[in-house]
Amino acid sequence: MTSAAVPEYPWLLPGSLSVEQAPAGRRARRTTRDWIVDTLCFLGSVGWVLLVTADAQRAAPEFAVALPERWMIPADAALGLVTSVLLWWRRRWPVALAVATLPLTFFSMAASIALVIIYFTVVVHRPWPVAMLLTGAGLVTNLVFARLRPDPTLSYWETVVLGVIISAAVLAWGMFVRARRQLVVSLRERAERAEAEQQLRVTQARQLERNRIAREMHDVLAHRISLLSLHAGALEFRPDASPEEVGRAAGVIRSSAHAALRDLREVIGVLRAENSLGGRPERPQPTLDELPALVEESRAVGVRVGLDDRLVEAGRVPEAVGRGVYRIVQEGLTNARKHAPGTAVTVTLAGGPGKGLSVEVRNPWPVGGTARGRIPGTGTGLVGIGERVSLAGGRLEHGRDDTGDFRLAAWLPWPAS
Known part of the structure; x- marks a missing residue:
């Protein structure tokens, strides 16, 4: 059974193993939440592709300097749609997809939303050194993108700074989500560990109580059975004993047997009880005041x-x-x-x-x-x-x-x- 604190596919956790290191024969299955999130990401990316393409087609002549060649508009849209489709595999190969689509960050506007989502996935699901390497590569391509696709309302360096701000925001958001998920996993593991330790303490307390009761009953039954053996031995070696002596010995044997059975019945009842966790044994509870009676009992035999x-x-x-x-x-x-x-x-x-x-x-x-x-x-x-x-x-x-x-x-x- 899979622990509630660890997902069924631990390599999907932040900082966990890659899918290539996952157990053989097991594939990552999306949860209902994953399907909803991936669907929204795909639709959002496709919507952005359509919006950017339509905006480029109807751009005013004064913005012609910001537009690529007309044949590049459908090509960019096609690349954006392909990148949007690749989002369905971003959970399984986030780093591979980020590296494969890195050249698109030089010029593609239509694929920008899909590229940001893939980058965000890497930050959330992979160790921070990998995320920082991709962040550095993205900052380099941002310098080229600002040159190839200049914004007519911003200067070159303003466009570069805007790209850096967007990358930093995505990085910070991804690191926050990653830290939060790790915290949730840690709290779940801690809660399960505390529950398991509590159950172990209860089990140990029950076992210690039963062992203590067993030691008590060893002392009681050994004492009573030794009395029974002495009286039975006296009857065996004194066949000529008077009827009064035989009757007295038989009475002691009967009372000792009844007492032993009563104590045994009580301790078995305690041992069967699942909630017998009191600080002291249930039965018996002798004190020092009963010591003279114990001595007299031995003298009587x-x-x-x-x-x-x-x-x-x-x-x-x-x-x-x-x-x-x-x-x-x-x-x-x-x-x-x-x-x-x-x-x-x-x-x-x-x-x-x-x-x-x-x-x-x-x-x-x-x-x-x-x-x-x-x-x-x-x-x-x-x-x-x-x-x-x-x-x-x-x-x-x-x-x-x-x-x-x-x-x-x-x-x-x-x-x-």
């Missing part, structure tokens, strides 16, 4: 979790920072359940306004081989947490430390005000 809260003015923790801490602890507890089942987990929070907030999740390295029924992991949880911390301007560390424990630690900025 048998995980030994210790929470050491050393925060100063915890109520002033920014919402974004609190959400980041919640996700970091959630990922740490999920990893502990997956990779180190049965170990004790310690969660430590420290910091205050202006000092930043430090969060650490620590658990002993599992002893022995991989436990049977171990929950599989994708390995993307820590990657997502790293991206979250990096976007918040913080730091993240994870891995086995000198004591042999696995340590997940992060520092997030906490402004003083």
